[in-house]
Amino acid sequence: MPWKRKHLLDIESLSPAELLTVLDTARAFKAVGERAIKKVPALRGKTVVNLFVEPSTRTRISFELAAQRLTADVVNFSAEASSLKKGETLKDTARNLEALNADIIIIRHSATGAPHFLSRFLNASVINAGDGAHEHPTQALLDTFTIRERKGRIDGLNVTILGDILYSRVARSNIWALTKLGAKVTLCGPPTLVPREFEKMNCRVTYNVEEAIRDADIINLLRIQHERQRKTMFPSLAEYSSLFGLTKARMERTKPDVLIMHPGPINRGVEIDSDVADGSRSVILEQVTNGLAVRMAVLFLVNGGKGPSEVAAT
Amino acid sequence: MPWKRKHLLDIESLSPAELLTVLDTARAFKAVGERAIKKVPALRGKTVVNLFVEPSTRTRISFELAAQRLTADVVNFSAEASSLKKGETLKDTARNLEALNADIIIIRHSATGAPHFLSRFLNASVINAGDGAHEHPTQALLDTFTIRERKGRIDGLNVTILGDILYSRVARSNIWALTKLGAKVTLCGPPTLVPREFEKMNCRVTYNVEEAIRDADIINLLRIQHERQRKTMFPSLAEYSSLFGLTKARMERTKPDVLIMHPGPINRGVEIDSDVADGSRSVILEQVTNGLAVRMAVLFLVNGGKGPSEVAAT
Amino acid sequence: MPWKRKHLLDIESLSPAELLTVLDTARAFKAVGERAIKKVPALRGKTVVNLFVEPSTRTRISFELAAQRLTADVVNFSAEASSLKKGETLKDTARNLEALNADIIIIRHSATGAPHFLSRFLNASVINAGDGAHEHPTQALLDTFTIRERKGRIDGLNVTILGDILYSRVARSNIWALTKLGAKVTLCGPPTLVPREFEKMNCRVTYNVEEAIRDADIINLLRIQHERQRKTMFPSLAEYSSLFGLTKARMERTKPDVLIMHPGPINRGVEIDSDVADGSRSVILEQVTNGLAVRMAVLFLVNGGKGPSEVAAT
Numbered sequence: 024m025p026w027k028r029k030h031l032l033d034i035e036s037l038s039p040a041e042l043l044t045v046l047d048t049a050r051a052f053k054a055v056g057e058r059a060i061k062k063v064p065a066l067r068g069k070t071v072v073n074l075f076v077e078p079s080t081r082t083r084i085s086f087e088l089a090a091q092r093l094t095a096d097v098v099n100f101s102a103e104a105s106s107l108k109k110g111e112t113l114k115d116t117a118r119n120l121e122a123l124n125a126d127i128i129i130i131r132h133s134a135t136g137a138p139h140f141l142s143r144f145l146n147a148s149v150i151n152a153g154d155g156a157h158e159h160p161t162q163a164l165l166d167t168f169t170i171r172e173r174k175g176r177i178d179g180l181n182v183t184i185l186g187d188i189l190y191s192r193v194a195r196s197n198i199w200a201l202t203k204l205g206a207k208v209t210l211c212g213p214p215t216l217v218p219r220e221f222e223k224m225n226c227r228v229t230y231n232v233e234e235a236i237r238d239a240d241i242i243n244l245l246r247i248q249h250e251r252q253r254k255t256m257f258p259s260l261a262e263y264s265s266l267f268g269l270t271k272a273r274m275e276r277t278k279p280d281v282l283i284m285h286p287g288p289i290n291r292g293v294e295i296d297s298d299v300a301d302g303s304r305s306v307i308l309e310q311v312t313n314g315l316a317v318r319m320a321v322l323f324l325v326n327g328g329k330g331p332s333e334v335a336a337t
Numbered sequence: 338m339p340w341k342r343k344h345l346l347d348i349e350s351l352s353p354a355e356l357l358t359v360l361d362t363a364r365a366f367k368a369v370g371e372r373a374i375k376k377v378p379a380l381r382g383k384t385v386v387n388l389f390v391e392p393s394t395r396t397r398i399s400f401e402l403a404a405q406r407l408t409a410d411v412v413n414f415s416a417e418a419s420s421l422k423k424g425e426t427l428k429d430t431a432r433n434l435e436a437l438n439a440d441i442i443i444i445r446h447s448a449t450g451a452p453h454f455l456s457r458f459l460n461a462s463v464i465n466a467g468d469g470a471h472e473h474p475t476q477a478l479l480d481t482f483t484i485r486e487r488k489g490r491i492d493g494l495n496v497t498i499l500g501d502i503l504y505s506r507v508a509r510s511n512i513w514a515l516t517k518l519g520a521k522v523t524l525c526g527p528p529t530l531v532p533r534e535f536e537k538m539n540c541r542v543t544y545n546v547e548e549a550i551r552d553a554d555i556i557n558l559l560r561i562q563h564e565r566q567r568k569t570m571f572p573s574l575a576e577y578s579s580l581f582g583l584t585k586a587r588m589e590r591t592k593p594d595v596l597i598m599h600p601g602p603i604n605r606g607v608e609i610d611s612d613v614a615d616g617s618r619s620v621i622l623e624q625v626t627n628g629l630a631v632r633m634a635v636l637f638l639v640n641g642g643k644g645p646s647e648v649a650a651t
Numbered sequence: 652m653p654w655k656r657k658h659l660l661d662i663e664s665l666s667p668a669e670l671l672t673v674l675d676t677a678r679a680f681k682a683v684g685e686r687a688i689k690k691v692p693a694l695r696g697k698t699v700v701n702l703f704v705e706p707s708t709r710t711r712i713s714f715e716l717a718a719q720r721l722t723a724d725v726v727n728f729s730a731e732a733s734s735l736k737k738g739e740t741l742k743d744t745a746r747n748l749e750a751l752n753a754d755i756i757i758i759r760h761s762a763t764g765a766p767h768f769l770s771r772f773l774n775a776s777v778i779n780a781g782d783g784a785h786e787h788p789t790q791a792l793l794d795t796f797t798i799r800e801r802k803g804r805i806d807g808l809n810v811t812i813l814g815d816i817l818y819s820r821v822a823r824s825n826i827w828a829l830t831k832l833g834a835k836v837t838l839c840g841p842p843t844l845v846p847r848e849f850e851k852m853n854c855r856v857t858y859n860v861e862e863a864i865r866d867a868d869i870i871n872l873l874r875i876q877h878e879r880q881r882k883t884m885f886p887s888l889a890e891y892s893s894l895f896g897l898t899k900a901r902m903e904r905t906k907p908d909v910l911i912m913h914p915g916p917i918n919r920g921v922e923i924d925s926d927v928a929d930g931s932r933s934v935i936l937e938q939v940t941n942g943l944a945v946r947m948a949v950l951f952l953v954n955g956g957k958g959p960s961e962v963a964a965t
Contacts, residue, residue: 056752059696060695060696060697061696061698061724061752062695062696062724067374068372068373068374068375069374070375070402070405072398080728081747084700084726084728084748084751085751088724088726088751088752091698091724092724096376096402096405096406098401098402098405100394100398101394109602110602110604112605115601115602115605116602118622119395119601119602121622122623122625122626123398123399123402123625123626123628123629124626124629287743288739288743288744289739290738291740291743308746308747308749308750311750311751312750312751315751381688381690382686382687382688382689382690383689384689384716410689410690410720412712412715412719414708414712415708424918425917426919429915429917429919432936433915433916433936433939435936436936436939437712437716437939437940437942437943438684438689438716438940438943
């Protein structure tokens with residue numbers, strides 16, 4: 024179905040058909056990334072602003088390159104040394120960026136709902152690049168894209184998300200995308216980080232890692248954000264690793280064609296062992312490559328693109 | 338008259354005819370910003386450097402986008418982590434940037450006269466993006482552009498500038514531009530921040546806000562830079578607001594077609610109330626949009642453009 | 652001879668013929684920098700990443716402009732606020748950047764061998780923009796380019812490198828390039844900073860500055876990095892200056908056609924007096940201009956360019 028939305032705020036509000044339109048469009052753009060000249064003129068003369076109130080080099084660069092490959096003009100606005108530090112409200116900052124004829128504003132913010140808030144008063148398109156612990160839609164789209172590309176489908180797959188679910192926008196967006204497309208989602212991690220209420224999102228919750236990984240077609244590991252984590256959530260990194268880390272030994276008790284995913288940056292030896300991260304089942308770097316294609320697709324669609332059939336023509 | 342200057346250092350040295358050439362050229366570029374493809378090849382293959390020794394995200398982005406829309410290559414040089422921190426002089430930094438074949442160097446600096454200093458030894462064009470409390474010429478040009486676009490003229494209008502005049506480069510540049518083009522300028526604010534000596538610049542000085550705003554066609558509010566202000570200049574933000582803030586009540590005692598301007602970022606509830614900032618008389622966001630057109634015009638002109646008639650051809 | 656290398660990691664491993672290929676290619680690109688439109692489409696649709704783990708504004712900008720003039724897309728990755736701060740390994744960071752379809756990764760790092768390390772597992776081309784105290788190959792290439800352009804040859808020239816040799820990657824790369832191309836290299840500076848073991852690199856070592864500069868065709872001064880230097884290496888900047896600084900008086904005891912070089916940023920009054928830095932024998936700013944041409948050449952060659960004859964065709 025042709026895309027009609029002006030913004031990409033979350034996965035929750037997307038229909039399965041809309042999700043598939045993004046994934047199909049991303050597939051067309053992935054082919055562009057493999058050309059000798061990795062550019063198309065689809066957004067020529069358009070202005071994209073990276074409004075990163077919460078810093079994130081890798082997501083910012085992924086969006087920046089996606090915009091460049093669409094031939095857009097792109098500028099980076101980071102919170103440090105900016106008007107936000109001088110007490111300007113987020114609303115005023117965003118309206119000022121829009122007044123510079125910005126066509127698309129990509130926002131990362133530590134507050135849940137910041138992108139939705141902007142979309143209510145901006146004429147520019149808004150893309151959520153992560154809002155608090157709420158959603159990170161392009162991450163879920165690139166994860167889903169990677170699964171679909173490798174497995175040929177999403178429907179009916181067993182996907183286990185392992186780690187800090189409670190504080191993870193990646194987990195929430197993935198749960199929405201996967202369940203909408205028919206996957207069976209299992210959540211696992213320390214009880215303090217995986218509350219039972221996630222069962223309301225049509226997920227199975229288990230605290231038994233062996234059970235969580237045994238039948239999984241996909242294991243999506245979340246980063247233990249030890250620089251943010253409240254100390255009381257689990258005793259130590261070493262204990263987390265021994266209880267929930269994906270080790271070589273644990274890999275032997277998974278399905279032979281399981282895919283190992285991680286949104287990065289990985290903590291080697293904490294949530295994932297190096298042999299697993301670098302092993303044949305890992306698609307961690309493919310996720311990064313697919314992220315670029317997905318972000319090109321999202322920029323293209325919110326700017327008025329209808330779907331994959333238009334990409335070939337660019 | 339055709340533009341002949343290589344630099345834009347201040348408003349003080351410009352003739353009224355030169356001011357009008359910039360404004361007319363900006364009008365031509367504003368039309369470009371409204372096209373689907375907001376780019377012209379006028380500066381293709383030219384190199385523009387943003388040398389921001391004093392940080393300013395919004396002015397830097399405005400110049401960066403202006404350069405991009407002219408198809409120039411643009412790089413940002415900020416003082417942090419740079420050779421200036423290693424003890425290099427500003428002169429050496431600027432000469433090094435010029436040696437990279439820079440065609441235009443845009444400088445913001447906390448020292449009065451820094452752009453003039455650079456212009457004496459550089460072959461590159463120099464644009465002043467704000468020097469100390471001295472001048473901020475592109476801000477005055479965009480303010481004047483906005484007034485002229487809305488009112489159809491500058492000559493004979495009553496313009497009140499309200500706030501911290503003493504430390505404001507925006508005020509100084511505006512006073513020059515407005516008086517050259519025939520406006521009658523009134524300055525108002527706390528006596529500590531609006532010394533009588535501004536009367537020598539052909540302005541009326543008053544400490545009575547009611548008198549200042551009553552006959553104004555334009556009220557240009559300046560930002561109270563509380564992060565910089567010396568504490569002794571006025572008792573408190575609350576007191577400033579009650580004495581000089583533009584409230585809804587005060588708006589009722591202005592002309593019905595008054596325009597409310599502010600260079601941003603605004604302090605809601607301090608120098609301006611939210612209903613006024615967001616009200617029908619406010620042109621604050623138009624100023625931002627016009628700033629882009631004015632900066633395109635200035636980049637175009639210092640690079641050898643003659644005037645508006647050449648823009649249509651690009 | 653046609654260029655065949657995928658990376659530029661150091662000068663040590665290059666043959667004299669390869670060095671000349673870079674210099675000849677740079678000469679062709681220098682002509683591009685003098686055109687009205689300073690761009691060629693040679694790297695259109697290619698992605699260049701500046702991975703600056705150790706900050707350096709001027710080298711980063713030089714590479715950024717070089718990439719832009721080749722019409723590449725370029726993004727900057729700096730260590731601050733990045734995944735490296737979150738504990739990600741350099742290897743993982745680099746592989747993630749490569750997964751974004753990066754064609755060329757330019758790395759500056761405080762650790763010797765970091766670029767070589769990356770080149771062992773990346774498919775992208777790697778360019779060393781300075782690794783610890785080891786090598787800074789593009790600096791040596793631009794220095795050599797400048798000498799050759801001014802003197803018409805390298806072979807048989809007396810080149811004196813004066814200053815902190817021990818900790819200088821610029822010195823090491825210059826020694827390799829100059830001796831490979833037949834120059835006679837003299838090293839001079841405080842004994843603590845110029846150990847005798849450099850004689851194994853086919854250099855003359857002397858602690859007598861008069862002797863070092865008397866017959867020099869080139870004097871290449873190194874920056875005293877007083878922000879890094881261990882305090883015990885020499886008593887004070889004033890003493891360094893009186894013993895080894897290039898003063899007007901010392902200039903009178905040099906050859907009349909000596910060239911004075913410095914990689915910048917210069918410390919006026921420390922390693923070089925202002926009259927010397929700004930005098931007729933100084934080619935310091937030419938070095939900067941040539942750096943851009945050399946970096947365009949290097950980007951062009953590691954991306955598959957064969958040599959200077961291909962540049963004319965772009």
